[in-house]
Amino acid sequence: MDLAFDRRHIWHPYTSTITPLTCYPVTSASGVMLHLEDGKQLVDGMSSWWSAIHGYNHPTLNTAAHDQIDQVAHVMFGGITHAPAINLCKKLLSLVPSNLQHVFLADSGSVAVEVSLKMALQYWHAKGEFRPKFLTLRDGYHGDTFAAMSVTDPDNSMHYLYKGFLPQHIFAKSPTTGYWQEWDESDLDDFRDKITLHHQEIAAVILEPIVQGAGGMRIYHPNFLKGVRKLCDQFGILLILDEIATGFGRTGKMFACEHAEIQPDVLCVGKALTSGYMTLSATLASSEVANTVCGGEAGCFMHGPTFMGNPLACAVAAASMALLETNQWQTQVKQIEQLFSQLLPKLKQYPIVQDVRWLGAIGVVETTTAVNMETIQAHFVEQGVWIRPFGKLIYMMPPYISEPEHIEKLVGAIESALECEDYFNY
Numbered sequence: 001m002d003l004a005f006d007r008r009h010i011w012h013p014y015t016s017t018i019t020p021l022t023c024y025p026v027t028s029a030s031g032v033m034l035h036l037e038d039g040k041q042l043v044d045g046m047s048s049w050w051s052a053i054h055g056y057n058h059p060t061l062n063t064a065a066h067d068q069i070d071q072v073a074h075v076m077f078g079g080i081t082h083a084p085a086i087n088l089c090k091k092l093l094s095l096v097p098s099n100l101q102h103v104f105l106a107d108s109g110s111v112a113v114e115v116s117l118k119m120a121l122q123y124w125h126a127k128g129e130f131r132p133k134f135l136t137l138r139d140g141y142h143g144d145t146f147a148a149m150s151v152t153d154p155d156n157s158m159h160y161l162y163k164g165f166l167p168q169h170i171f172a173k174s175p176t177t178g179y180w181q182e183w184d185e186s187d188l189d190d191f192r193d194k195i196t197l198h199h200q201e202i203a204a205v206i207l208e209p210i211v212q213g214a215g216g217m218r219i220y221h222p223n224f225l226k227g228v229r230k231l232c233d234q235f236g237i238l239l240i241l242d243e244i245a246t247g248f249g250r251t252g253k254m255f256a257c258e259h260a261e262i263q264p265d266v267l268c269v270g271k272a273l274t275s276g277y278m279t280l281s282a283t284l285a286s287s288e289v290a291n292t293v294c295g296g297e298a299g300c301f302m303h304g305p306t307f308m309g310n311p312l313a314c315a316v317a318a319a320s321m322a323l324l325e326t327n328q329w330q331t332q333v334k335q336i337e338q339l340f341s342q343l344l345p346k347l348k349q350y351p352i353v354q355d356v357r358w359l360g361a362i363g364v365v366e367t368t369t370a371v372n373m374e375t376i377q378a379h380f381v382e383q384g385v386w387i388r389p390f391g392k393l394i395y396m397m398p399p400y401i402s403e404p405e406h407i408e409k410l411v412g413a414i415e416s417a418l419e420c421e422d423y424f425n426y
């Protein structure tokens, strides 16, 4: 591969054109293995950012894509419908909380978030109220587009530079009680204060349930989410749950909101929806939300992307949803969770480890010092694993099909990095 061209001309996520970091050339992938151009094989610990839950090059998903491409790869969704979209939406509605009845198919996680925020604004517009604010949590992440950035942590995130350009929303303190810790009621104080003070201007609360992902890999107590739902009901405010990272079994429940036994008014899903094959996301709404939106002045929901409901993506997504069942995702995820619970606590003996935490197929090692991306990445590749940390967070979200030996290899590679000063920015 022409890596010199890549370095000179191609932007990768969050990278510099002046000092680009090393990119590793992948030629193919199968199961949990990424194959590099030099013949090296890496055990994947990232599921390509939460998406490839069934692993790579899966025969069932390949067949779904091949079959669909021979029918029609894409057709507009305005005034036209097709079986892949209908099959997928049927499957989705059978999996999500039962109050959600209407599906809006979108292109990416960020767009699903934009759509959810627009739904909330149109909802209040239809009710004749002006509600320009969203209430969310610190340490959250909701995507890279403008509205999504505006509800992402304003200080710690990758988006603080844009601060002056973004609408100002309301941020409550993120929960501090961990999932496995004893619940501390005062965790909700700041959220309660903010919603009580601002409820008349708040259109919706938006947050990531149970796991705050890219904003810090924080895993919090279900009672926080229960409390949020109660307060939203009390003040008549919509609750949008962003399950783009947590959806489809990742936390050990089909959706993370099930840990708190609550239902959202609007739900965003993405990432694992096509098991990493193609970009596709969805925003689902209750009938109350959908019908209020459409009963308003506009008479419809005002959004319609060019590639909405792409048949190829829908066909693979429907097949991926079916695979969750045949693969017995609960058993797969439980097995990974058990391994994390056995292997991760041992890493606390290293002075550089601040905290370890896990839930479902998510394992996190937080260090006291930020990693040196270039050197630690090279180390992981040398060890035969693909783990991509950020800041002080070395984390794993492996494909559900990972075997115990794969998980052990991932954790072993992390352990071997913890003792080497070169891999951290002291």
Ligand SMILES: *Cc1c(COP(=O)(O)O)cnc(C)c1O
Binding pocket: 108, 109, 110, 111, 113, 141, 142, 143, 144, 208, 213, 214, 242, 243, 244, 245, 270, 271
């Ligand atoms: C990744 C992510 C997004 C954004 O999704 P993209 O597909 O990258 O646009 C939004 N919310 C959460 C919680 C995510 O993890």
